[in-house]
Amino acid sequence: MPDLNQSSLSEIVKLIKTKKISSLEVTNHFIKNIKKGKKLNSFITTCFDESLKKAKYFDTKGNIDGLLPGVPLAVKDLFCTKGIKTTAGSKILENFIPTYESTVTNNLWKEGAILLGKLNCDEFAMGSSNETSYFGKTINPIAKDLVPGGSSGGSASALAANFTPATIGTDTGGSIRQPASFTGTVGLKPTYGLCSRWGIVAFASSLDQAGPMTKNVEDCALLLEAMSGYDQNDSTSINKKKESYSKNLSTNIKGLKIGIPKEYRVENMPKEIENLWGKGIDILKKSGAKIVDITLPHTKYALPTYYIVAPAEASSNLARYDGVKYGYRSKKGKNLIEMYENTRGEGFGDEVKRRILIGTYVLSSGYYDAYYLKAQKVRKLIKNDFDKCFRNIDAILTPSTPSSAFKVGEKTNDPISMYLNDIFTVPVNLAGIPAISIPAGHDNQGRPLGLQVISKALEEQKILNIAFSMEKDISFKQSFKRWWE
Amino acid sequence: MEKEKFDYYIKTEKNSWEVIIGLEVHAQVISQSKLFSGSATKFGAKPNTQVSLVDSAFPGMLPVINQHCIEQAIKTGLGLNAKINLHSIFDRKNYFYADLPAGYQISQYKNPVVGEGEVTLDMPYGSKKIGIERLHLEQDAGKSIHDLSPDNTFVDLNRSGIALMEIVSKPDLRSPNEVNSYVKKLRTIMRYLGTCDGNMQEGSLRADVNVSVRKKGEKKFGTRCEIKNVNSIKFMEMAIDTEAKRQVELLESGKSIKQETRLFDTKRNETRSMRSKEEAHDYRYFPDPDLLPLKIEQSFVDNLKKNLPELPDQKKERFIKKFKLTPYEANVLVSEAATSKYFEEVIKNADIKLAKNWIIVELFAVLNKKGLDIKESPVSPINLASLINAISSGEISGKIAKKVFEIMVQSGDEPHKIIKEKGLKQQSDPKELEKIILKVLNNNADKVLEYKSGKEKLYGFFIGEIMKISSGKANPKLVNEILKEKLKK
Numbered sequence: 001m002p003d004l005n006q007s008s009l010s011e012i013v014k015l016i017k018t019k020k021i022s023s024l025e026v027t028n029h030f031i032k033n034i035k036k037g038k039k040l041n042s043f044i045t046t047c048f049d050e051s052l053k054k055a056k057y058f059d060t061k062g063n064i065d066g067l068l069p070g071v072p073l074a075v076k077d078l079f080c081t082k083g084i085k086t087t088a089g090s091k092i093l094e095n096f097i098p099t100y101e102s103t104v105t106n107n108l109w110k111e112g113a114i115l116l117g118k119l120n121c122d123e124f125a126m127g128s129s130n131e132t133s134y135f136g137k138t139i140n141p142i143a144k145d146l147v148p149g150g151s152s153g154g155s156a157s158a159l160a161a162n163f164t165p166a167t168i169g170t171d172t173g174g175s176i177r178q179p180a181s182f183t184g185t186v187g188l189k190p191t192y193g194l195c196s197r198w199g200i201v202a203f204a205s206s207l208d209q210a211g212p213m214t215k216n217v218e219d220c221a222l223l224l225e226a227m228s229g230y231d232q233n234d235s236t237s238i239n240k241k242k243e244s245y246s247k248n249l250s251t252n253i254k255g256l257k258i259g260i261p262k263e264y265r266v267e268n269m270p271k272e273i274e275n276l277w278g279k280g281i282d283i284l285k286k287s288g289a290k291i292v293d294i295t296l297p298h299t300k301y302a303l304p305t306y307y308i309v310a311p312a313e314a315s316s317n318l319a320r321y322d323g324v325k326y327g328y329r330s331k332k333g334k335n336l337i338e339m340y341e342n343t344r345g346e347g348f349g350d351e352v353k354r355r356i357l358i359g360t361y362v363l364s365s366g367y368y369d370a371y372y373l374k375a376q377k378v379r380k381l382i383k384n385d386f387d388k389c390f391r392n393i394d395a396i397l398t399p400s401t402p403s404s405a406f407k408v409g410e411k412t413n414d415p416i417s418m419y420l421n422d423i424f425t426v427p428v429n430l431a432g433i434p435a436i437s438i439p440a441g442h443d444n445q446g447r448p449l450g451l452q453v454i455s456k457a458l459e460e461q462k463i464l465n466i467a468f469s470m471e472k473d474i475s476f477k478q479s480f481k482r483w484w485e
Numbered sequence: 486m487e488k489e490k491f492d493y494y495i496k497t498e499k500n501s502w503e504v505i506i507g508l509e510v511h512a513q514v515i516s517q518s519k520l521f522s523g524s525a526t527k528f529g530a531k532p533n534t535q536v537s538l539v540d541s542a543f544p545g546m547l548p549v550i551n552q553h554c555i556e557q558a559i560k561t562g563l564g565l566n567a568k569i570n571l572h573s574i575f576d577r578k579n580y581f582y583a584d585l586p587a588g589y590q591i592s593q594y595k596n597p598v599v600g601e602g603e604v605t606l607d608m609p610y611g612s613k614k615i616g617i618e619r620l621h622l623e624q625d626a627g628k629s630i631h632d633l634s635p636d637n638t639f640v641d642l643n644r645s646g647i648a649l650m651e652i653v654s655k656p657d658l659r660s661p662n663e664v665n666s667y668v669k670k671l672r673t674i675m676r677y678l679g680t681c682d683g684n685m686q687e688g689s690l691r692a693d694v695n696v697s698v699r700k701k702g703e704k705k706f707g708t709r710c711e712i713k714n715v716n717s718i719k720f721m722e723m724a725i726d727t728e729a730k731r732q733v734e735l736l737e738s739g740k741s742i743k744q745e746t747r748l749f750d751t752k753r754n755e756t757r758s759m760r761s762k763e764e765a766h767d768y769r770y771f772p773d774p775d776l777l778p779l780k781i782e783q784s785f786v787d788n789l790k791k792n793l794p795e796l797p798d799q800k801k802e803r804f805i806k807k808f809k810l811t812p813y814e815a816n817v818l819v820s821e822a823a824t825s826k827y828f829e830e831v832i833k834n835a836d837i838k839l840a841k842n843w844i845i846v847e848l849f850a851v852l853n854k855k856g857l858d859i860k861e862s863p864v865s866p867i868n869l870a871s872l873i874n875a876i877s878s879g880e881i882s883g884k885i886a887k888k889v890f891e892i893m894v895q896s897g898d899e900p901h902k903i904i905k906e907k908g909l910k911q912q913s914d915p916k917e918l919e920k921i922i923l924k925v926l927n928n929n930a931d932k933v934l935e936y937k938s939g940k941e942k943l944y945g946f947f948i949g950e951i952m953k954i955s956s957g958k959a960n961p962k963l964v965n966e967i968l969k970e971k972l973k974k
Contacts, residue, residue: 080544080545088544098544099543100543122895168612175961196545197547198546199545199546200545202545202546204774233547234549235547235550235776312771313774316588316769316771317578318588319588319589320544320587322581322583324583324640325541325542325543336583340581359770363579363769365767425716
């Protein structure tokens with residue numbers, strides 16, 4: 001039997017398709033890994049009995065022609081899964097079992113994948129370190145004192161630790177790309193509207209987008225292909241033909257023009273990241289791409305804009321968690337208002353409350369124009385920056401994050417410095433365009449670092465190809481031991 | 486006919502006050518399914534049986550606009566001669582309540598689907614145009630039921646998410662009477678269009694009423710109060726009158742009006758403060774990021790416009806021109822689409838003048854008394870036409886016709902059958918009539934003498950006697966002719 005810890009998703013698919021290995025064997029392998037990996041706390045819920053049942057069924061009667069035949073997968077606990085607890089990392093949904101399946105996960109199951117369990121995440125996807133989860137912090141497999149990033153921290157941790165051959169996350173301001181960068185994995189945030197939001201617990205509706213998290217670019221193309229697609233239940237879903245990203249994957253990027261935005265050379269950026277960026281530029285040049293200096297003048301407003309728009313939408317999206325219909329309800333309180341106050345007071349964590357407060361404030365009468373409306377205008381300017389650039393270039397190369405994975409507890413009392421971690425990823429969400437983060441090296445402490453490739457809307461194939469080409473030349477290797485086993 | 490003068494002022498010893506009224510009418514859209522979900526909208530279903538995951542705001546659920554509701558709103562806008570906005574936006578109106586599952590209502594705030602329009606009212610003092618400020622689409626909330634248990638409130642989400650049109654008038658209304666007329670006119674237009682059934686008992690039509698007062702002749706508006714959720718025309722009229730008087734009383738005693746939201750207590754006929762301006766909700770409106778801006782093609786609007794049915798104002802004009810009705814008669818006949826349809830069916834085969842009178846006077850009296858809709862009329866248009874033709878042809882007299890009509894109301898029978906069975910056919914044989922007349926004159930020889938010596942009033946007495954003997958069946962026209970002849974001699 002091949003070493004599944006060394007196998008990519010695509011390789012596993014091939015092994016199952018050629019009957020070299022059964023779905024049950026693969027599923028058992030990952031379950032064994034998960035059971036030995038409790039220290040990382042990357043799972044909130046597991047459903048092994050169901051997984052094994054489905055794997056056995058697949059091996060006898062399953063359809064081998066799907067994109068993910070009999071492949072066990074764990075997913076972020078923000079995707080509603082029918083009959084399986086879905087918490088969004090919050091106490092307020094501690095015991096919530098959906099009667100429905102999100103469109104994106106359903107797409108995976110239709111391609112033959114099998115659910116292993118639900119992965120830890122920051123509460124309602126609000127956080128950059130996975131420390132705001134009600135179910136405890138997740139640890140980065142790179143080292144026991146490091147955060148895996150967030151909010152898809154459980155997904156990144158589980159993927160890097162080989163608890164799942166690939167996974168999916170959601171990215172509102174960098175929640176896929178930043179943890180991918182922190183764990184030496186690949187993460188892609190698709191164009192807004194490429195993957196349906198139906199059945200995903202909402203954080204900020206105009207920014208939320210689901211995407212693949214994988215060990216390599218080939219897997220990323222495959223998983224994106226499986227999960228994306230038009231959905232008439234989501235009014236913001238893009239109605240277009242499904243693409244064959246994996247089939248069309250190519251390392252030929254000759255003649256592509258790659259922009260290097262000067263505004264991303266932020267103050268106090270570690271030398272190592274500066275160097276990594278330079279290395280990426282050199283690699284692209286060698287592959288025949290043309291490097292162009294570009295300017296995205298409104299970049300510095302992206303983070304403040306994001307921290308108005310996202311909390312505003314969140315404050316409204318989270319109003320439904322009131323203890324009336326489902327989820328946690330406080331037993332205290334003499335009347336409806338007190339029941340609300342106690343339920344929400346006890347059910348939400350600090351970071352969620354902070355954002356509800358900010359969001360409520362910026363939408364309030366008298367402040368709306370100064371904050372929310374202005375933020376919407378700036379958002380348009382940020383989008384215009386990208387639009388203008390993409391008239392002359394094919395893609396943009398930037399670092400994924402301004403630092404490598406930080407220590408557990410290092411930033412918990414300093415929300416601003418935590419927010420600053422999203423400085424390179426947030427503009428992409430505001431513009432609704434796609435970006436991929438690929439592992440590109442390590443810092444001098446051995447922590448992975450990522451580079452980000454951005455394109456205009458719906459050019460996922462292009463950034464996948466660029467990333468695919470760079471990946472070959474970088475030949476990144478994970479260097480950690482399975483210390484948790 | 487002399488026109489009456491407008492005269493609704495709150496008169497006190499010192500002053501005469503004008504009342505300024507604006508209405509926000511909430512009209513339920515006729516639609517099989519809700520505004521943003523596929524749930525049914527049937528009235529009176531068991532609690533919580535018409536609720537989808539979207540209506541109950543489960544995590545990750547998303548709204549998808551129901552195109553039929555958009556069509557209905559545009560049609561209504563066209564019926565109000567209003568501007569259709571080709572670009573409009575759905576916003577979230579945020580507030581907490583147990584029967585509002587998402588914690589926000591999807592509505593339209595700054596960019597409604599329909600803009601300014603107008604409605605024409607026919608008042609006794611002439612026609613009056615009432616401006617429409619806007620019409621927007623929004624979701625209804627669920628229903629909280631507080632009186633089923635002493636300890637609990639029950640929530641029924643069947644209404645949650647049902648499409649409403651909020652039609653906002655300009656502050657152009659000046660009396661309870663005008664409000665009555667305005668609401669009825671809106672209702673008529675929407676019923677013609679099939680966009681709202683206007684059924685106030687079922688809550689398909691309700692209104693928030695804005696009232697302020699100012700001294701007669703003044704130009705500046707006074708401070709207004711909003712009376713929330715009034716669900717019948719009668720209550721609207723009462724509430725306005727009561728509220729206007731309350732405001733006048735306050736102002737005349739030197740106090741000022743506080744802008745606030747009030748509730749109308751129908752039992753006590755008084756309005757009560759619900760919340761002041763300071764306590765007013767901050768709804769934190771913002772565009773719903775789950776929905777794209779609503780873009781409508783001009784051709785789509787044009788197509789709806791082309792297929793619009795004849796509206797009450799157009800129909801009225803046609804009735805006046807084509808059928809020579811008075812504006813009053815035309816108004817009465819077009820006020821309900823079903824009434825005008827009834828009328829037009831009757832006059833296909835019968836005299837217009839008789840038809841309009843029979844419908845407006847006799848038929849309406851019966852329907853009113855029985856509390857029936859014209860669609861449920863026991864007398865069908867064809868039967869009424871037959872009855873009218875029996876009158877026109879002299880088969881029966883108008884008086885007998887009333888008797889036949891009464892029987893038609895009871896039995897639903899065809900008039901000729903009744904005339905035949907009851908032997909009500911008019912006596913039109915001159916020889917027979919002459920016999921009766923001579924008999925009456927012979928029996929009352931003294932009165933004949935009196936008549937001839939100048940007491941002409943007795944003519945009526947002779948007619949009465951003749952009718953008595955003929956059981957009312959004598960053809961009045963012929964009786965007249967023969968009697969006059971006989972009395973001359």
